[in-house]
Amino acid sequence: MTTYALQTRNLVKKFGGFVATNDVSLNVEAGARHALIGPNGAGKTTLINLLTGFLEPTSGDVILNGEPVTHLAQHQRVKRGLARTFQINRLFADLTVLESVTMAVNERIGIGARFWRPIGAYAEAVDEAAQLLATLRLLDLAHEKTRNLAYGKQRLIEIALALAMKPRVLLLDEPAAGVPTSESRELFETIAALPRDVTILLIEHDMDLVFRFADQISVLVSGALLTGGTPDEIAVNPKVKEVYLGEAISV
Amino acid sequence: MQATLALDLAPIARADRWRPAELAFWLIPVAAYFIFPENLVLLTQIAITALFCLSLDLILGYAGIVSLGHAAFFGLGAYAAGLLAAHGYGDPLIGLAVAAVVTAVLGYVTSFLVLRGADLTRLMVTLGVSMMLYEIANKLTDITGGVDGLQGMEVLPVLGQFEFDLYGKTAYWYAVAVLFVLFWVARKLVHSPFGLSLKGIRLNVGRMPALGAPVNGRLSTVYTIGAAYAGIAGALLAQTTQFVALDVLAFNRSAELLLILVLGGSGSLYGALLGTIVFMSAHHLLSDLNPQYWQFWLGALLVVIVLFARDGVMGGLRGVQRRLDAAFGRTK
Numbered sequence A: 001m002t003t004y005a006l007q008t009r010n011l012v013k014k015f016g017g018f019v020a021t022n023d024v025s026l027n028v029e030a031g032a033r034h035a036l037i038g039p040n041g042a043g044k045t046t047l048i049n050l051l052t053g054f055l056e057p058t059s060g061d062v063i064l065n066g067e068p069v070t071h072l073a074q075h076q077r078v079k080r081g082l083a084r085t086f087q088i089n090r091l092f093a094d095l096t097v098l099e100s101v102t103m104a105v106n107e108r109i110g111i112g113a114r115f116w117r118p119i120g121a122y123a124e125a126v127d128e129a130a131q132l133l134a135t136l137r138l139l140d141l142a143h144e145k146t147r148n149l150a151y152g153k154q155r156l157i158e159i160a161l162a163l164a165m166k167p168r169v170l171l172l173d174e175p176a177a178g179v180p181t182s183e184s185r186e187l188f189e190t191i192a193a194l195p196r197d198v199t200i201l202l203i204e205h206d207m208d209l210v211f212r213f214a215d216q217i218s219v220l221v222s223g224a225l226l227t228g229g230t231p232d233e234i235a236v237n238p239k240v241k242e243v244y245l246g247e248a249i250s251v
Numbered sequence B: 001m002q003a004t005l006a007l008d009l010a011p012i013a014r015a016d017r018w019r020p021a022e023l024a025f026w027l028i029p030v031a032a033y034f035i036f037p038e039n040l041v042l043l044t045q046i047a048i049t050a051l052f053c054l055s056l057d058l059i060l061g062y063a064g065i066v067s068l069g070h071a072a073f074f075g076l077g078a079y080a081a082g083l084l085a086a087h088g089y090g091d092p093l094i095g096l097a098v099a100a101v102v103t104a105v106l107g108y109v110t111s112f113l114v115l116r117g118a119d120l121t122r123l124m125v126t127l128g129v130s131m132m133l134y135e136i137a138n139k140l141t142d143i144t145g146g147v148d149g150l151q152g153m154e155v156l157p158v159l160g161q162f163e164f165d166l167y168g169k170t171a172y173w174y175a176v177a178v179l180f181v182l183f184w185v186a187r188k189l190v191h192s193p194f195g196l197s198l199k200g201i202r203l204n205v206g207r208m209p210a211l212g213a214p215v216n217g218r219l220s221t222v223y224t225i226g227a228a229y230a231g232i233a234g235a236l237l238a239q240t241t242q243f244v245a246l247d248v249l250a251f252n253r254s255a256e257l258l259l260i261l262v263l264g265g266s267g268s269l270y271g272a273l274l275g276t277i278v279f280m281s282a283h284h285l286l287s288d289l290n291p292q293y294w295q296f297w298l299g300a301l302l303v304v305i306v307l308f309a310r311d312g313v314m315g316g317l318r319g320v321q322r323r324l325d326a327a328f329g330r331t332k
């Protein structure tokens, strides 16, 4: 029997009269490398926002590791192993890279509310953050303020923050957007090198990357799931071809 | 562990060490005592306002919660300590403790109202709460004395040893000691993981829940702490002047406090202290020099400082330090 890391049932999100998510029932298998594709404005980010609790659905359910989490707050879902990155960086401009990631590690290991001893007294958190920066080749920027980094580097911090959650399910919203091509390759190697038991749901416009990376693909159009399947199935699916026909696939 | 070896962790691991400039700063209250022995009343007021401002810095400078009604806590603390002393419970430290608890409770309860909205809502809610308290104190003349103020306080010696004297020496050292201890605690707080998470919330409140941080819990905690600090400041004022005037709760006090913090530079603790020293000294000097137009000059001074020194006095000092470092070829 397949186990699902993440599911939605008849998920609907309306912004006023506009239906951004239309009756989506998505199944993401545990350990999958699952890609979510679709044209601009299809509702991919909205779906991620519903999965993480950033937005409340109009109706329907979100199920994480078999348990409904529809009404759990974002931070409670994070505690259950669900982490994400944002399509547009949401970082801490005035913190250094190491401070930012240490803060994230602090929250994960549950010491974020300790108020008496200094940050440096929790060496295990600082060490882990430094370790993570090393993996992402950010170590030489550790003491730089986030605001002083190039966008591509900031993008890596966005990912470092999510990885600091040690997620069981990781949602990546166009992680390579704004990263120079030379670096995006490395970025994807890092993502591909994550432990296999981490489930990944990836939004990405670059079809080469998607087909190389994913073992499952879901296609979202106008808020609704058009179809889903293996990369081979999607590649020959006439409906998918139709959607993408004539549309310059943006990167 | 190779990675950590390659990186010097000192900037984060020892971020909380006391710098020489800080030690020098704390010589100011000692020096002031000997240089201005005639002005101990003013100096005591400065110490108390500095503590009050510190409490606003915790909630605004660190956590980003704007408030136009912080005097609610100051005033409540003043009345709490004042009423205790007027009813035969004159031990000053017990007075501070009770004021802290009472204002913390009010802070905790109102934090849920304050946190419901965004900045504008917060301004209005904090303002509203302080206006309500003002009116309550104004109406309950039997208890508070209303506009005549609360009288008949009998404050016992500090620690049973140091009696409050006519020159205000005890009052001054008492206020400075309380300020220092609470500053030391606040300093620990802002360098802790909790303090870091507050900065995170101020810098990007939308990201923190995605890192698993319970944002509202953290904010209501710091709001409660800030309220208690303000309450203690109010209690100090009541005890050192043996009187509580209705204007401890006045809007003016909240607004002026915000001004002082912006003037000093928020989010550094020392900005709150320096801002208070500069503001109250300028206030004192200008009103002496020019009794009629001092507010005009004070206003002008504020505009100049806020426009030309980003982040207020602290920002200006940091600029000077950068230039000195550059001139002497030091790197930070």
Ligand SMILES: Nc1ncnc2c1ncn2[C@@H]1O[C@H](COP(=O)(O)OP(=O)(O)OP(=O)(O)O)[C@@H](O)[C@H]1O
Pocket (backbone or CB within 6 Å): A015, A020, A038, A039, A040, A041, A042, A043, A044, A045, A046, A047, A087
């Ligand atoms: N908060 C909101 N209020 C109103 N409309 C919204 C809101 N968020 C998204 N939308 C609309 O919902 C639709 C889907 O947006 P969404 O950002 O989910 O698309 P997307 O698939 O991620 O697109 P892209 O590939 O450009 O990132 C868009 O038409 C957008 O304008």
Ligand SMILES: [Mg+2]
Pocket (backbone or CB within 6 Å): A044, A045, A046, A087, A173
């Ligand atoms: Mg999107």
